[in-house]
Amino acid sequence: MTYKQLKWFILLIPTITVGLWEYVRHEYLLPYISMDVGNWLTPVIVLFVTFTLLTRFFTKLELMQEQLKVERAEKAVLEERERIAHDLHDGMAQSLFLLSIKVKQLEKLQIAEKDQPKLEALHKNIVDIHHYVRTGIENLRQPPHKxxxxxxxxxxxxxxxxxxxxxxxxxxxxxxxxxxxxxxxxxxxxxxxxxxxxxxxxxxxxxxxxxxxxxxxxxxxxxxxxxxxxxxxxxxxxxxxxxxxxxxxxxxxxxxxxxxxxxxxxxxxxxxx
Known part of the structure; x- marks a missing residue:
C-alpha cells in the first residue's frame, strides 16, 4: 500500500463508518434502540473502528515516514561522498598522475648513478599514492555499507x-x-x-x-x-x-x-x- 493510499484510508474510514452506521440504524434498528442510545453508540463505534483499523495504518504510516527519512539521509550522504570523490579526482588524483609523468621524464635526463634508486623509489611512491587515492575515490562512490x-x-x-x-x-x-x-x-x-x-x-x-x-x-x-x-x-x-x-x-x-x-x-x- 502506498503512502497516498494510506492517507486516503485514514481520512475516509471514519466517514464511511459513520455513514454505514447511520444507514443501518435508521433502516433496521430504529424500532429497537432509541435516538439517544444511537447517538451515544456512534462515537463508540467510530472509536472502536479507529483503534482496530486506523492504529495499524498509523503505525505503517510512521514506519514509511521513518524509511523516507533514512532514504533522504542516505541520499545526502551519497551526494556528499560523490562531491568529495569528484574533488579528489579532479584535484589530487590528476595532480599525482601528472607528477608521476614528470618524474618518469626525469629518468631520461643524466642523473648520477647513486641518485637513480632514489628517483625510482620516488616514482614508485607517487604511483602507489595515486593508486590508493583512486581506491579511496572508488570506495567513496560506493553506497555506504549495509x-x-x-x-x-x-x-x-x-x-x-x-x-x-x-x-x-x-x-x-x-x-x-x-x-x-x-x-x-x-x-x-x-x-x-x-x-x-x-x-x-x-x-x-x-x-x-x-x-x-x-x-x-x-x-x-x-x-x-x-x-x-x-x-x-x-x-x-x-x-x-x-x-x-x-x-x-x-x-x-x-x-x-x-x-x-x-x-x-x-x-x-x-x-x-
Whole structure:
C-alpha cells in the first residue's frame, strides 16, 4: 500500500463508518434502540473502528515516514561522498598522475648513478599514492555499507584478482554472517581486496590462500602468499600504504592485524581483540 493510499484510508474510514452506521440504524434498528442510545453508540463505534483499523495504518504510516527519512539521509550522504570523490579526482588524483609523468621524464635526463634508486623509489611512491587515492575515490562512490551478504564482496575481489593475474586462489570460507556486524563484513572484505592488490603489485606470488572463519566458535581471516615478502620490521613504514590501510580498517572494528613471514609464506592474519 502506498503512502497516498494510506492517507486516503485514514481520512475516509471514519466517514464511511459513520455513514454505514447511520444507514443501518435508521433502516433496521430504529424500532429497537432509541435516538439517544444511537447517538451515544456512534462515537463508540467510530472509536472502536479507529483503534482496530486506523492504529495499524498509523503505525505503517510512521514506519514509511521513518524509511523516507533514512532514504533522504542516505541520499545526502551519497551526494556528499560523490562531491568529495569528484574533488579528489579532479584535484589530487590528476595532480599525482601528472607528477608521476614528470618524474618518469626525469629518468631520461643524466642523473648520477647513486641518485637513480632514489628517483625510482620516488616514482614508485607517487604511483602507489595515486593508486590508493583512486581506491579511496572508488570506495567513496560506493553506497555506504549495509548488512549485505559479505560473501559476495569476498568473491568479487577474488574473481577480479584471478582475472588480472591468472593465479588461482585457494579459498576456504566458512561464514555465518549473523556472527559478524555489517561494519566488520565491510571492512574485512575491503582488507581482502587490499591484500590481493598488494600481492598482485608487489609479491610476485604463484600461490595465494585465503581462509575465513566466521562462526559462533571462531572468527578470523588469513591471507597467505608465497611471494618475495618484505622485511617484517619495516612492514608499517611509510611506503607500505596497503598494510597501513588494512591496520586502520581493523582498528575501526576493534580487530587485530598481524603480519609475519613463515616458511617462505607471507601471512596476514585478522582476528578480533
Amino acid at each position: 548488512d549485505l551478504p559479505a560473501l559476495d564482496s569476498f568473491h568479487t575481489h577474488i574473481r577480479k584478482f584471478e582475472n588480472e593475474t591468472d593465479i588461482h586462489v585457494t579459498k576456504s570460507i566458512t561464514m555465518d554472517e549473523k556472527h559478524l556486524t555489517a561494519e566488520e563484513k565491510f571492512e574485512l572484505a575491503a582488507c581482502v581486496g587490499e591484500a590481493l592488490v598488494n600481492i598482485r603489485k608487489h609479491a610476485q606470488a604463484t600461490k595465494v590462500i585465503i581462509h575465513m572463519e566466521g562462526t559462533e566458535r571462531e572468527r578470523y581471516l588469513v591471507v597467505k602468499d608465497n611471494g618475495v615478502g618484505f622485511d617484517q620490521e619495516d612492514a608499517f613504514e611509510e611506503d607500505h600504504y596497503g598494510l597501513k590501510m588494512m591496520a586502520e580498517r581493523c582498528k575501526r572494528i576493534n580487530w587485530l592485524f598481524n603480519v609475519k613471514r613463515e616458511n617462505n609464506w607471507t601471512i596476514l592474519k585478522f582476528s578480533p581483540k
